[in-house]
Amino acid sequence: MVLFIVSVGLSVTMGLMGFVNLAHGGFAMLGGYLIVLATKHWGLSFVAALALAFFAIAAFSVVLERLLYSRLYRAQELDQVLFTIGLVFIMTAAVTLGVGPETQVIRLPDWLRGQTNLGFMTYRTYSLALIVVGTLIMLGLWLGFERTRYGARIRAAVDNRRMAQSMGVDVGRLFTVAFALGSGLAALGGGLGAEILGLDPNYPLRYLVYFLIVVAVGGLGKVSGVFFAALLIGVLDFVLKIYFPKGGTIFIYALTLILLLARPQGLFGKKGA
Amino acid sequence: MSTARLETKGLSKNFGALEVAREVNFRLEAGARHALIGPNGAGKTTFINLLTGALAPSKGKVLLEGEDLTGLPQARRVKRGIARTFQINQLFRGLTVLENVCIPVFERMGLGGGMLRAAGRRAEVLAEAMRLIEMLKLGEDAGRRIVELPYGRQRLVEIAIALGLAPRVLLLDEPAAGIPSAETHILLDAIASLPRDIAVLIIEHDMEVVFRFAERITVLVNGAVYAEGAPQQIAANREVRAVYLGNALDA
Amino acid sequence: MDAPQTAAGRFARRHRFRWWELLPWIAAVAAFFAFPTYLAFGTQLLITILFALSLDLVLGYAGIVTLGHAAFFGAGAYTVGMLASHLGWNEPLSGLLAAAVVAGLIGLVSGLVLLRTHGLTLLMLTLCTMALLEQAANMGAHWTGGFDGIPGLSFGKILGLFSFDVLYFRSQYLYVLVVLLLCFLVVRTLVYSSFGQSLTGVRENLLRMHAVGAPVRARLVIAYTISAALAGVAGGLFTQATGYVNLSALSLERAAGLLIILILGGYGRLYGAFVGAVAYMVLEHVLAKAYPTAWQLGIGVTLVMVALYARNGIIGIGEALMRRLRGANTA
Numbered sequence: 001m002v003l004f005i006v007s008v009g010l011s012v013t014m015g016l017m018g019f020v021n022l023a024h025g026g027f028a029m030l031g032g033y034l035i036v037l038a039t040k041h042w043g044l045s046f047v048a049a050l051a052l053a054f055f056a057i058a059a060f061s062v063v064l065e066r067l068l069y070s071r072l073y074r075a076q077e078l079d080q081v082l083f084t085i086g087l088v089f090i091m092t093a094a095v096t097l098g099v100g101p102e103t104q105v106i107r108l109p110d111w112l113r114g115q116t117n118l119g120f121m122t123y124r125t126y127s128l129a130l131i132v133v134g135t136l137i138m139l140g141l142w143l144g145f146e147r148t149r150y151g152a153r154i155r156a157a158v159d160n161r162r163m164a165q166s167m168g169v170d171v172g173r174l175f176t177v178a179f180a181l182g183s184g185l186a187a188l189g190g191g192l193g194a195e196i197l198g199l200d201p202n203y204p205l206r207y208l209v210y211f212l213i214v215v216a217v218g219g220l221g222k223v224s225g226v227f228f229a230a231l232l233i234g235v236l237d238f239v240l241k242i243y244f245p246k247g248g249t250i251f252i253y254a255l256t257l258i259l260l261l262a263r264p265q266g267l268f269g270k271k272g273a
Numbered sequence: 274m275s276t277a278r279l280e281t282k283g284l285s286k287n288f289g290a291l292e293v294a295r296e297v298n299f300r301l302e303a304g305a306r307h308a309l310i311g312p313n314g315a316g317k318t319t320f321i322n323l324l325t326g327a328l329a330p331s332k333g334k335v336l337l338e339g340e341d342l343t344g345l346p347q348a349r350r351v352k353r354g355i356a357r358t359f360q361i362n363q364l365f366r367g368l369t370v371l372e373n374v375c376i377p378v379f380e381r382m383g384l385g386g387g388m389l390r391a392a393g394r395r396a397e398v399l400a401e402a403m404r405l406i407e408m409l410k411l412g413e414d415a416g417r418r419i420v421e422l423p424y425g426r427q428r429l430v431e432i433a434i435a436l437g438l439a440p441r442v443l444l445l446d447e448p449a450a451g452i453p454s455a456e457t458h459i460l461l462d463a464i465a466s467l468p469r470d471i472a473v474l475i476i477e478h479d480m481e482v483v484f485r486f487a488e489r490i491t492v493l494v495n496g497a498v499y500a501e502g503a504p505q506q507i508a509a510n511r512e513v514r515a516v517y518l519g520n521a522l523d524a
Numbered sequence: 525m526d527a528p529q530t531a532a533g534r535f536a537r538r539h540r541f542r543w544w545e546l547l548p549w550i551a552a553v554a555a556f557f558a559f560p561t562y563l564a565f566g567t568q569l570l571i572t573i574l575f576a577l578s579l580d581l582v583l584g585y586a587g588i589v590t591l592g593h594a595a596f597f598g599a600g601a602y603t604v605g606m607l608a609s610h611l612g613w614n615e616p617l618s619g620l621l622a623a624a625v626v627a628g629l630i631g632l633v634s635g636l637v638l639l640r641t642h643g644l645t646l647l648m649l650t651l652c653t654m655a656l657l658e659q660a661a662n663m664g665a666h667w668t669g670g671f672d673g674i675p676g677l678s679f680g681k682i683l684g685l686f687s688f689d690v691l692y693f694r695s696q697y698l699y700v701l702v703v704l705l706l707c708f709l710v711v712r713t714l715v716y717s718s719f720g721q722s723l724t725g726v727r728e729n730l731l732r733m734h735a736v737g738a739p740v741r742a743r744l745v746i747a748y749t750i751s752a753a754l755a756g757v758a759g760g761l762f763t764q765a766t767g768y769v770n771l772s773a774l775s776l777e778r779a780a781g782l783l784i785i786l787i788l789g790g791y792g793r794l795y796g797a798f799v800g801a802v803a804y805m806v807l808e809h810v811l812a813k814a815y816p817t818a819w820q821l822g823i824g825v826t827l828v829m830v831a832l833y834a835r836n837g838i839i840g841i842g843e844a845l846m847r848r849l850r851g852a853n854t855a
Contacts (some may be wrong), residue, residue, distance in 0.1 A: 071832060077643055078589050079831045082787055085780060086827025093821035209655055209776065216648045250659035257652045260645055261637060325735070351737025363735065365728035371531050376725045377736040385722040385738050386746075391539035392718045403532050416531030438736060 021080070023087035024186055025204030025211055031057045031187020032194040032203070033095055036104045046109045053187040061183030065176050073175070088204045096201045103200040130192060137185065213256050276339040278303040278472040279355070279442050284323055284333035286496075293319045294330070295497040301442065305472045306464075308487035310480075316496035317476045318360055321444050325357050326350045337442070351380075354441030358431045358448055360476075366419045370411055373419060373430055374402040377437030405433045408466065410459050425452040429459065436467075443467070445475040449482045461485060484508070539716035548798050552701055556694075563693040567765045569805050570700045571758050576786045576797035577704075577711055578754035583783075584792030585715055586747045587727025588639070591779055592650030595634075595657050596627040596752040598774030600759030603627070605674045605769035606667055614679045616688075620703065620760045627756020628749050630657075635748035639741055642730075651776070658774040673770025677763065688764070696765040703761060707754055712794060714750070723747055724792075784823065787830055790837030799838050 031053040038049035064087075072080055108126060144150070153174060190199070197207060217232070236252060277300040286294040293316045301307055309317050322328040324335055326347040335342045337353055345353075356377075365373050378398045379385045393399070406415050409429040414422055419430065428451055435443060445464075449457050457479070464473060464486060477483050483490065483504075490507040492500040500513050507513055555566055575597055582588040600623035607613040607622060638649045661668045668674065681687045686695040714720050725733045726740055733740050763769045772778060781804075789800020811819040834841055 068828070068832065075831075076589075077647065078583070078787075079835060081589070081591070081647070082783070082827050083831035085784070086824045086829075086831060089820050089824030089827065091824075093817045093824060096817045096820070205776070209651060212648055212651065216645070250656060250663060253652045253656040253659060257649060257656065260641070260649055260652070327734070347734050348737040348739055351735070357735060359732075359735070363729050363732040365725055365732065367728050368724060369531065369535075371535050372721065372724075375535070376721060376733075376738075379718045379721060380736050380738050384718045386719055386743065388714055388717045388719040390718070391713075391716045392721045393536040393539050393716070395718065396536070398718075399532055399536060403528060407528065412528035415528045416534060434732070434736065 021084050021182075022208060022212075023084035023091070023204070024182070025190075025208050026088045026091040027057050027061060027183040027186040028190030028193075028207075029095065029199065029201075029203040030060070030091060030190070032190035032199045033099060033104065034187070035191035035194070036199065037099075050188060050191055053191050054184045057187035058180040058184035062176055062180045065179045069179065070172065070175070088208075092201045092204065099201075101201055103198055104194070105199075133192065137188075213252065216260055217256055277301055277336075278305065278338060279324065279474075280336040280339075281324070282334045282336065284320075284330050284335065286319060286323060286328060286331050293496050294323060295495070297333070297493075297496070297498055299491065299498065301472050301474055303472055304469050305474070306486055306488045307472070307474045308483045308490045309474060309476045309493060310478075310483060310490060311493035311499070315493045317493055318446055319496070320493065321357055321446055321474075321476065324442075324444060325355055351438060354439075355444070356435040356438040356440035356442070357444040358435045358446055360446040360450065362424075362427050362431050364419045364427060364430055364434070369416055369418050370406060370422070370430055370433075371399075371402055371415045374405055374433045374437050375399070377434050378402050381438050402437065405436050408436075409433050409463050425456050428452045429463075432460070432463065440471060443471055443473045445473065445477075447476050447478060449477060449479050457482060548795070549701075549705065556697060556701075560692065560694075563697040565805075565809060567693050567696045567700050568762075569801060570697070570704050571761050571765065572782075572785065572805060573797050573801045574700075574704045574707055574761070575755055575758035575782055576789070576801050577708060577794075578751045578758060579782055579786050580791055580794065580797050581711055581714065581751040581754070582748055583786065584796065585720060585727065586723040586744055588744060588748065589643075589647055590650040591647055591776070591783070592652075592654035593751075593755055593782060594774055594776070594779035595650075595654040596631055596755035597759035597762070597778065597782075598654075598657060598661065599627040599630050599752075600624065600756030601763045601769045601773040602661060602668060602759075603756070604760040604763040605677060608677045608679060608763075609674050610667065614677075616679050616682050616699070616764050619679070619764065620757055623756040623760030624753040625756075627759065628753030631752020631755075632745065632749040635745040635752070639744045639748060654774060654776070654779060658771060661771060661774055669770070671771060673768060675768040675770075677767045677769075679764050679767075688767075690767070693765065700761050700765060703757065707757060708794075710750075711754070715794060719743070719746075727792075784827060786837075788826065788837050790839030793836075793839050796837055796839050803838060 034053040034056055035046075035049040038044040038052055039046055044052065068083070072083055190203075197203070236255075279301040281297050281299045284294055284297040284299070285292070297320065299320075309320065311317055319328065323330050326335075326342070326345060326349075330343065333343075337350075337355065340353075342350055342353065342355075365376065368376075375392065375398055376385075378401050379387075379392070379395070382398060384395060384398065403412075403415070406412055409432060411426065411429055411433065414426060419427055422430070428448065432445070432448055435445075448460055452460060461482065464475075467473065475483070475486060477486075487504055490502065490504055491498060492507065492513050500507060500510055502510070552566075552570070556563065559566065575593075578596070579590075579593050582590060582593075603623045603626040604619045607619055613619065613622075634653050638646060638653065641649060662670055664670075679688055682695065682699050686699070689695045722733075722738055722743055725736075725738065726743060730740065759773060762773065785800040785804045786797060787800070788804055789798065790796035807822075808819060811822070830837065836843070
């Protein structure tokens with residue numbers, strides 16, 4: 001589920017905007033750190049910190065997008081890759097300098113700790129909360145993209161930028177909003193997931209491949225696709241780690257490889273996309 | 274009837290419900306100077322894509338001198354002598370004009386896979402490329418990179434690349450589009466100086482170019498052949514004037 | 525002067541050696557005498573140059589954007605390592621050859637499969653291939669030593685004459701230098717051949733390459749295979765020179781670092797690999813130990829700047845300066 005929340009943001013930027021954004025995990029990391037700082041030192045509650053991270057990172061990403069990313073929308077993938085790897089290094093270094101290289105722990109509020117009895121089984125409360133939040137985000141995004149005029153505009157702009165522009169859609173602003181949303185979601189995912197994925201300055205690089213795989217498997221720009229892909233990979237990872245504790249991930253890579261070759265548009269992507 | 278250089282029989286293509294080519298029967302004779310005209314969206318470029326093999330037809334055949342090409346991939350058709358230019362320049366933008374023209378010549382001579390000998394030591398390739406470059410009056414720009422050239426000059430490189438393949442059938446997709454009218458004569462002269470044996474099909478909106486160049490004209494509307502004949506017949510055809518030419522000639 | 529003749533002449537002569545092309549090699553030999561205590565580092569540097577050169581062939585000339593080139597480096601490194609540790613096959617030259625063959629085969633097979641795609645999908649696929657190999661190496665602990673790798677390898681004498689110098693890396697340095705020179709000549713010949721011209725055509729305009737009837741995929745697969753074999757040689761040299769191999773040979777860090785080196789130096793330019801590797805590794809050597817964070821920050825900022833402003837790397841900047849100087853002279 002954590003994978004989903006982080007990855008869905010990436011799907012928004014990479015899929016909808018066609019930008020290879022390897023720095024996405026960086027935004028997730030920054031979000032996580034912000035939450036740690038906010039809860040530890042500034043005495044904010046966990047939920048308030050989450051909201052803060054979402055908006056702060058979204059705002060921060062807007063600045064970056066306007067100043068830097070927007071120059072590279074039409075550039076080759078190579079430049080986008082370089083640029084975003086560069087950003088990751090900067091973020092990592094900045095965090096190391098500012099906070100320190102050690103792993104950070106997020107203190108969950110009491111009501112999220114412990115176990116909840118669901119009647120048929122007990123489960124960690126926090127995991128349940130994550131599932132609920134993830135589902136809500138998915139529903140929200142899905143409704144947003146598929147059912148509102150704003151979503152329709154974004155999809156139109158991706159499909160045919162010039163056409164959308166000539167029909168009076170401000171593509172630049174639209175992309176800024178989409179980017180902010182994507183990064184904000186990453187921050188949320190980073191914060192929520194820190195408990196499980198850990199949080200340290202190498203976070204963006206370590207999970208980069210995971211995020212990319214989830215997006216690629218789910219199909220670019222498909223919110224529901226990413227949701228199911230994250231679910232699939234999460235479950236697969238879990239199961240494989242139990243049965244093949246040493247080399248579970250190899251299957252995931254192999255599957256991704258085969259899948260991408262057979263269906264470059266992703267498992268849930270449109271045909272011919 | 275003798276075999277045409279290039280012929281299509283019942284050539285059709287549809288994308289879902291959209292029919293972009295409908296039962297097109299078309300003959301391009303050896304040595305033809307043939308123009309294909311029609312309103313925007315009539316399916317002219319699609320027709321070229323079907324001829325070159327960039328698109329596979331839904332139905333029908335493409336024949337080169339009576340031989341069925343329909344199943345052949347693009348590369349094989351090029352080897353048989355079908356070359357095209359693009360409506361929007363498709364050039365090797367970071368390379369020089371000379372390098373641009375050398376690339377098709379290498380491919381035609383089967384040298385594209387040669388790894389040992391330096392490209393610059395293939396004197397025959399170099400000479401052929403320079404000949405084409407001079408023919409299109411690009412000599413002064415031979416050492417310049419494409420990105421440094423004005424669009425009109427780039428259009429000429431577009432044609433030089435196609436000629437580098439020594440085609441038997443040359444398909445020109447709006448070659449004059451984007452060339453300043455003062456320079457269209459370079460283009461027309463170049464086409465006029467081609468060996469008579471090459472069959473040339475030109476898609477063009479500029480009626481002045483069409484009527485100076487074409488000895489035969491086909492009008493395509495909604496993916497189907499609407500009319501075909503000698504230029505004066507087409508010019509005299511009331512319906513064609515009404516559908517298409519009228520606007521163009523008045524404009 | 526007559527412009528067409530000049531252009532034709534320049535094209536006909538572009539593959540000839542120029543005097544300054546000797547400079548890197550003179551510098552490399554001079555460094556051998558000038559810095560006898562830094563030869564271990566120098567050997568690493570030369571290996572990295574070779575590795576970057578192999579990437580330049582696919583990225584710079586054929587325009588294949590890959591994030592997984594370390595797969596081939598690792599394949600070569602492990603081939604040499606495993607041959608030596610399990611079969612006692614420690615003759616260096618044949619080991620290198622085996623590394624090239626194995627890496628080349630992997631390149632051929634993966635190229636046949638992967639190069640049907642491009643752009644983002646290709647990027648992902650190369651990444652996955654590398655991750656797959658890394659995991660395989662991690663799992664096959666019996667053969668590969670798993671996470672710890674294979675340490676403490678020793679190799680026979682080069683050509684039966686020169687034994688590896690564990691302490692000062694003297695013979696390793698010269699050995700690697702000679703291999704690099706040979707590989708460089710291979711790449712240089714390829715790049716200036718009509719095959720190389722065809723590859724740049726694919727890089728510059730895929731659609732048009734199809735339209736001139738070029739067998740695009742075959743060309744790319746061949747280039748990819750050769751590049752993989754060269755990367756394998758680099759990997760093999762790494763194992764031989766250092767006497768160990770571990771998972772880092774296959775890591776994303778290595779692949780990304782290599783990409784950075786090549787871009788920094790300037791890709792599609794042959795000597796970009798040299799300039800980039802020297803600039804990156806010397807700076808890293810000096811800075812990274814003392815101020816690791818600053819080093820990372822610096823690399824990040826540099827990358828962003830390169831992507832935004834200096835897409836042709838250090839050599840590109842040099843070329844632009846030269847052009848401006850020359851322009852000022854003639855004006």
